Amino acid sequence: MKALRFDRIGSLDALTLTDVLRPDVVAGEVVVRVHAAGVNPSDFKNVLGKFPYTTVPRIPGRDFAGVVVAGPCALVGQEVWGSGRELGFVRDGSHAEYLALPAEGVARKPATLTFAEAAASGVPYLTAWEAVERTGIQAGTTVVLIGMGAVGTAAYLLAVARDADVVVGVRRSEHADELNTRGITAFVLDEEFPARVHERFADGAEVVFDTTGFWLPTAIKALRAGGHVAVIAAPSDGHERVPVLEFYRRGATLIGVNSARHDTIASAVALSRIGELFESGALPVPTGIVTRPLDKAVETYRDLAEGATDKFVFTNDLND
Structure with a gap:
């Protein structure tokens, strides 16, 4: 699979878009096909070394929306969204085509939001x-x-x-x-x-x-x-x-x-409640999102580091 990756911290020069093995599912986890992944200031700051607990090599990215492709039968095929402090810091994150995380760390994506809108809303x-x-x-x-x-x-x-x-x-x-x-x-x-x-x-x-x-x-x-x-x-x-x-x-x-204090499981609980507000119409659909293909990930990180304030979302055009 394609993934954004960095093998050292301190410089955006460490970022590369590369081919890595798709994660395997293990007990208690799911694998999500990432349709969209939000980009937050903490993501590029992470590569620059602002979070001392980050381990490398690492795929960055906290926010995502996609479809469960492996894991418990009740979740396979479900459209989900999620976020969490460990993603992109101590385990591989969402700026990739696939993502593995705890099964309890995903919430059902609001039907009123597209994948990109959901991925933009996490953090x-x-x-x-x-x-x-x-x-x-x-x-x-x-x-x-x-x-x-x-x-x-x-x-x-x-x-x-x-x-x-x-x-x-x-x-x-x-x-x-x-x-x-x-x-x-x-x-x-x-x-x-x-x-x-x-x-x-x-x-x-x-x-x-x-x-x-x-x-x-x-x-x-x-x-x-x-x-x-x-x-x-x-x-x-x-x-x-x-x-x-x-x-x-x-x-x-x-x-x-x-x-960043909250892991994927705690985040999923909150996102479930937030999702109810989107579906009820109490919260409007997010606007102002700028989507870019994952191929433009390195360029996007540099734009953010140089002061861009757009809400970027990476999108994946995958062929299963």
Whole structure:
């Protein structure tokens, strides 16, 4: 089978598209024919050595959607999707034509999503789902969402599906204008944004979710008493100065969200619940996906490393 592979870490020059043996099924596992595989920033950062637990040689890729071709009879032929912390790090991942993983690590793919749409949704929705769950967002919860990338968009849609009251902060005024035109209440981020939050929510927001890693100190000022701040990123040096006095006087809670903590089995449980929301129509079909054949994988990794922000998905045209 064709697979993207790296045999050392530290440079994208280690990536090659090569022929490797198709994985054999073993007890308790399935083999999935990968129709589509999502590409996330963690994938190229993995090759660059940002995750010290990665073992090589390795096929990267966390997110996938495809068809089970070997394993328990009840699963063979099923359309599935999945993700998980081990894929691409300590066992071979999804940027290949076939993938082996635990049988409990796959969830039934929502019938309303194509393979590409499902593969694009793994890490973004799993990350957003954890943030929404752990901050207790429900009907009526007042939420400030900072950033509208893949995770931010997923978090917004999940929060709205729960009937939360959400406002969005973005960096560019033209982006804020575009979101407001679409009926999404948005403002431009600056040091004064807590004042605008308090204009909307008099006591402050119950939840602030910073998906950018740059607004934690300011975000605390936008919180109401007893509020929660969730973060998924940090400045490049990993440190931030926090106004601790304001933080503890509010009785606030800081929540770190990291989807890489969850293995394929835990991810499958969450994806099953997320899939129900897609099938019910509570979540819209993902848009803005850029599909590329697996043959373009090395080029795509380089595009991401150079700053591309597209949501890329590798697709496989397999002939069985």
